[in-house]
Amino acid sequence: MNVIDLFCGCGGMSLGFQNAGFNIIAAFDNWEPAIKVYRQNFHHPIYQYDLSQPDFNYHTFTQLKPDLIIGGPPCQDFSSAGKRNESLGRADLTISFAKIVTKILPQFFVMENVSQFINYSKYQTTKAIFKAAGYGISEKIIDASLCGVPQKRKRFFLIGIYAGKDKEVEPYLTANLATKTMTVRDYFGNKLGIQHYYRHPRSYKRRAIFSIDEPSPTVRGVNRPIPKTYKNHPGDTAKLSSEIRPLTTLERSYLQTFPEAFIWEGCKTDLEQMIGNAVPVKLAEYVANCIGEYIKNGNLEVKNNIKSA
Numbered sequence: 001m002n003v004i005d006l007f008c009g010c011g012g013m014s015l016g017f018q019n020a021g022f023n024i025i026a027a028f029d030n031w032e033p034a035i036k037v038y039r040q041n042f043h044h045p046i047y048q049y050d051l052s053q054p055d056f057n058y059h060t061f062t063q064l065k066p067d068l069i070i071g072g073p074p075c076q077d078f079s080s081a082g083k084r085n086e087s088l089g090r091a092d093l094t095i096s097f098a099k100i101v102t103k104i105l106p107q108f109f110v111m112e113n114v115s116q117f118i119n120y121s122k123y124q125t126t127k128a129i130f131k132a133a134g135y136g137i138s139e140k141i142i143d144a145s146l147c148g149v150p151q152k153r154k155r156f157f158l159i160g161i162y163a164g165k166d167k168e169v170e171p172y173l174t175a176n177l178a179t180k181t182m183t184v185r186d187y188f189g190n191k192l193g194i195q196h197y198y199r200h201p202r203s204y205k206r207r208a209i210f211s212i213d214e215p216s217p218t219v220r221g222v223n224r225p226i227p228k229t230y231k232n233h234p235g236d237t238a239k240l241s242s243e244i245r246p247l248t249t250l251e252r253s254y255l256q257t258f259p260e261a262f263i264w265e266g267c268k269t270d271l272e273q274m275i276g277n278a279v280p281v282k283l284a285e286y287v288a289n290c291i292g293e294y295i296k297n298g299n300l301e302v303k304n305n306i307k308s309a
Contacts, residue, residue: 001108001295004028004064006051006071006097010037010274012256013070013112016284018042020292026064033270040263051096058103068108068291072279073097098126102133107162110287112279115141115154127158136164138173145215146177147286150187151255152215155279157287161299168299172290184212188254196238198246200224207235209244216255221276223252249275257282 001022005014008027018024027046029035038046049060051073073093094113101109109130117123118139130137137160144153159169184192192212199217201208208230210217214237223246232240247255249271253264257280264271 001067002065003068003070004061004066006069006100007073007093008034008038008046009072010034010278011041012258012278012281013072013110013284014038014042015258015262016279016281016286017068017070017288019281019285020288022068022288022292025066031274033266034274037264037266037271037274040265051100052093053096056096056100056103058100061100061104066104066106068110069101069104069106070110070284071097072112074277092122094122094126095129098129101160102129102135105133105162108291109135109158109160110291111158111160112284112287113156113158115156117156130158130160134163135160136162136166136168138167138169140170140173142173142177142283142287143181144280144283145181146179147280148178148182148282149255149257149280150182150184150215151217151219151280152181153218153280153283155283159287159291164299169290169294172294173287175293176286176290181215183214184210184216184255187257188212192247192251194243194245196244198226198244200226200246201233204230204233207233207237209233209236209238209240211237219252219255219276221273223247223249223272252276256280 002025003017003022004025005027008014008029014024014027024042024044026044027038028049028051029046030048030050032048035046035048097111127137137158139158141154141156144151144155161169194212196209196211198208199210200222225246226244230240238244249268253262253275256275256278
């Protein structure tokens with residue numbers, strides 16, 4: 001099945017679907033630092049393309065003839081880490097994603113975003129666009145720590161099947177979830193050489209020191225050192241000492257389940273941001289495998305009903 005990845009970033013979704021056996025034929029993004037990293041790690045082309053344009057050259061997409069379009073439009077306007085203001089402009093990129101999909105009409109699409117996305121009016125508008133084009137919709141918030149990711153990170157997935165039925169993929173999305181969250185120790189063993197680590201809080205009302213015997217909190221786009229003025233929070237798993245440190249950029253990429261062989265080139269600020277914005281590879285792979293199971297179970301009758309774009 002041929003796949004294109006819109007808003008691909010550094011490639012978490014692409015790599016996850018590729019690992020699950022899907023054929024990624026092209027990717028699109030407009031942030032040059034992420035594009036450079038993507039090119040270092042994938043053989044298929046990636047195009048620098050402004051997906052916020054009101055009038056797309058749809059031929060760029062239609063000539064690829066994808067069976068599946070995946071993507072994660074930037075989520076900062078919906079995220080609890082941001083201002084949660086969907087009028088700031090980036091939220092319109094979800095509408096752009098929907099317009100591209102409904103113009104090309106691939107058999108499947110997968111769109112991911114933060115879990116809060118489902119509560120916003122832009123989501124309802126986006127969903128209505130897909131429904132009007134004839135897509136059956138499945139929706140699910142998935143905890144990455146139940147999908148082989150050592151991180152407590154909840155993401156919303158919207159899966160569409162052309163001429164399909166609503167909710168028909170949802171049972172596949174829950175069937176193979178783990179019954180226990182994956183901890184940092186589960187994933188790394190003792191490889192990190194630490195028992196506790198510092199993760200800068202959004203507010204000092206929250207704890208900042210975590211144990212490797214629990215899932216990591218959500219990896220964010222910033223990675224700050226321990227302030228000299230930091231005082232222990234009652235919820236910290238250890239007292240501040242010389243043994244407590246923040247995780248490195250590479251270690252944070254591993255929490256996002258990027259492999260050790262993945263090449264990261266660029267300035268530290270850009271790398272931290274793209275790692276924090278990425279979809280965990282194992283989470284994307286889990287969703288891809290769910291779609292694969294759906295297809296293997298003979299759910300391909302919609303294929304012959306696809307309209308030509």
